[in-house]
Amino acid sequence: MKSELIINATSKGVELAVLEEGKLVELHRDPGETSYRVGDIYLGRVRKVMPNLNAGFIDVGYDRDAFLHHSDLGAQYKTLQKWTKLVITGKQPVSKIDKFKLEADIEKKGKMQDYVSSSQLVLVQVSKEPIGSKGPRLTADVTLPGRFLVLVPFSDNVNLSSKLRNEKEKKRLKSLINSIRPPGFGIIVRTVAEGKKSADLHSDLSDLMKRWGELYKGLKRAKPGKRILGELNKTSTVLRDVLRPECELIRVNDEKLADEVKTYLGSIGSDKVDMVKFSKDKDLFNTLSIHKQIKATFGTKVNLQNGAYLIIEQTEAMFVIDVNSGGRKKGATSQEENALITNTECVDEIARLLRLRDIGGIIAIDFIDMAKRENNKKLTDAMRAAMKKDKAKHNIAPPSKFGVMELTRQRVRDVAEVKTKDKCPSCNGTGNIQAAILVTDQIESSIKYLSKGEGHKKMSLLLHPILEAYIVKGEIHSMLKAIWGNSLRTNWEKKYGIEISIESNSSVEILEFHVFDSNGKELSN
Numbered sequence: 001m002k003s004e005l006i007i008n009a010t011s012k013g014v015e016l017a018v019l020e021e022g023k024l025v026e027l028h029r030d031p032g033e034t035s036y037r038v039g040d041i042y043l044g045r046v047r048k049v050m051p052n053l054n055a056g057f058i059d060v061g062y063d064r065d066a067f068l069h070h071s072d073l074g075a076q077y078k079t080l081q082k083w084t085k086l087v088i089t090g091k092q093p094v095s096k097i098d099k100f101k102l103e104a105d106i107e108k109k110g111k112m113q114d115y116v117s118s119s120q121l122v123l124v125q126v127s128k129e130p131i132g133s134k135g136p137r138l139t140a141d142v143t144l145p146g147r148f149l150v151l152v153p154f155s156d157n158v159n160l161s162s163k164l165r166n167e168k169e170k171k172r173l174k175s176l177i178n179s180i181r182p183p184g185f186g187i188i189v190r191t192v193a194e195g196k197k198s199a200d201l202h203s204d205l206s207d208l209m210k211r212w213g214e215l216y217k218g219l220k221r222a223k224p225g226k227r228i229l230g231e232l233n234k235t236s237t238v239l240r241d242v243l244r245p246e247c248e249l250i251r252v253n254d255e256k257l258a259d260e261v262k263t264y265l266g267s268i269g270s271d272k273v274d275m276v277k278f279s280k281d282k283d284l285f286n287t288l289s290i291h292k293q294i295k296a297t298f299g300t301k302v303n304l305q306n307g308a309y310l311i312i313e314q315t316e317a318m319f320v321i322d323v324n325s326g327g328r329k330k331g332a333t334s335q336e337e338n339a340l341i342t343n344t345e346c347v348d349e350i351a352r353l354l355r356l357r358d359i360g361g362i363i364a365i366d367f368i369d370m371a372k373r374e375n376n377k378k379l380t381d382a383m384r385a386a387m388k389k390d391k392a393k394h395n396i397a398p399p400s401k402f403g404v405m406e407l408t409r410q411r412v413r414d415v416a417e418v419k420t421k422d423k424c425p426s427c428n429g430t431g432n433i434q435a436a437i438l439v440t441d442q443i444e445s446s447i448k449y450l451s452k453g454e455g456h457k458k459m460s461l462l463l464h465p466i467l468e469a470y471i472v473k474g475e476i477h478s479m480l481k482a483i484w485g486n487s488l489r490t491n492w493e494k495k496y497g498i499e500i501s502i503e504s505n506s507s508v509e510i511l512e513f514h515v516f517d518s519n520g521k522e523l524s525n
Contacts, residue, residue, distance in 0.1 A: 009254035061225035064135035074141025095216035098183030155186025351386035360411020
């Protein structure tokens with residue numbers, strides 16, 4: 001399946017979109033913040049232990065305490081704690097752990113208070129970013145993920161991804177990793193390692209060992225609540241975790257960022273550096289109609305090409321998806337057959353939306369009722385097949401007798417929120433009518449200042465499509481042509497002796513505008 005990665009640099013950060021056959025399947029946003037990403041490692045201080053929750057709350061510098069459950073301590077928690085204490089006190093002179101004595105594994109069904117106490121320092125890793133009003137979710141089972149491998153300290157196991165199916169390839173990888181595995185460390189082989197050469201895997205392992213050295217150095221001078229080792233930025237993380245062999249093109253609209261992507265691909269031994277293409281588009285999401293796809297898929301109602309539609313609602317406890325047929329399907333000879341066709345056609349779209357919107361927790365899908373057991377089995381099989389592409393852990397239960405299918409899906413970041421409704425251009429959402437025409441006075445004032453005061457002869461405007469039509473075509477109101485004669489843009493060009501180009505983007509507010517010079521730099525007055 002043809003796949004593309006779109007990296008769109010904006011003034012508010014970097015947006016990343018994964019397209020499969022031109023359809024949006026993943027959306028990531030990197031606002032430039034560098035704290036509390038999944039994978040970041042901190043030296044935390046235990047604030048309090050909650051025996052009734054079998055968990056503890058940890059101060060890692062966030063405004064809300066982070067959460068650490070007993071099940072996330074890891075089997076070698078006592079060993080990691082011992083090593084951490086020795087490093088902090090300067091009694092562990094080297095980062096190597098090949099001769100470090102391991103402690104006994106902790107009990108899987110033990111009690112938190114037996115291993116963790118208030119004010120204790122603990123080495124922890126972010127497993128879930130802060131979501132809503134909740135602080136980060138932590139694990140003390142620290143690992144270092146790479147492109148092909150995951151480094152596991154204080155272990156001697158080599159484990160393979162469950163998605164690796166070829167027995168011959170599994171034997172090759174296990175034998176190869178066992179031959180290069182550093183003493184004291186276990187290795188998890190990721191799915192993308194399939195078919196990779198020894199040099200690629202050895203290089204990835206070397207990079208992970210360097211990061212372990214950085215962790216050791218950072219821990220020696222660490223202060224509680226401070227990050228010791230940061231994950232890669234969101235762009236590099238997406239490249240590492242999302243980039244697949246079937247990816248044929250990476251489009252980037254920032255030259256510096258394009259060079260960084262090429263450098264990263266080169267550092268991991270990728271032979272696809274040439275697929276990185278720099279584009280001069282100010283907004284790739286607008287050029288490639290990704291904004292349109294986002295607004296069509298993040299609303300409460302999502303329409304499908306087959307005429308069916310989905311209603312997606314979030315409650316306090318769960319997500320609910322209602323499937324509606326929108327009419328009888330061609331070729332369907334009965335209500336049962338019509339329901340089966342509609343339900344199975346909606347399965348791929350539901351799986352895509354769960355992945356795209358990163359919907360997690362409990363999800364109830366109210367499919368159209370079907371009476372026959374074999375049809376419900378076909379629907380369950382289709383749902384499981386569609387969800388195979390989703391890397392998030394999930395479980396699917398067959399439809400109940402009421403036609404409701406229940407899913408659970410892992411979520412590690414907040415649910416993506418995208419505005420799918422624009423404010424009224426007349427009242428700005430207040431209910432009080434104002435003259436939308438007044439915004440043109442603000443635009444003209446900016447143009448006048450920038451042309452007369454700063455000497456700009458060429459400039460471009462970024463507007464909402466409605467405002468663009470308002471200015472370029474002069475057709476919003478029948479009286480405008482009589483008042484203005486030519487379009488506003490033509491009048492401004494003649495009046496101030498300048499050249500104005502206009503671009504539209506549905507992601508901006510209807511009455512919002514931005515002015516750029518001939519080099520694409522945003523101007524302010």
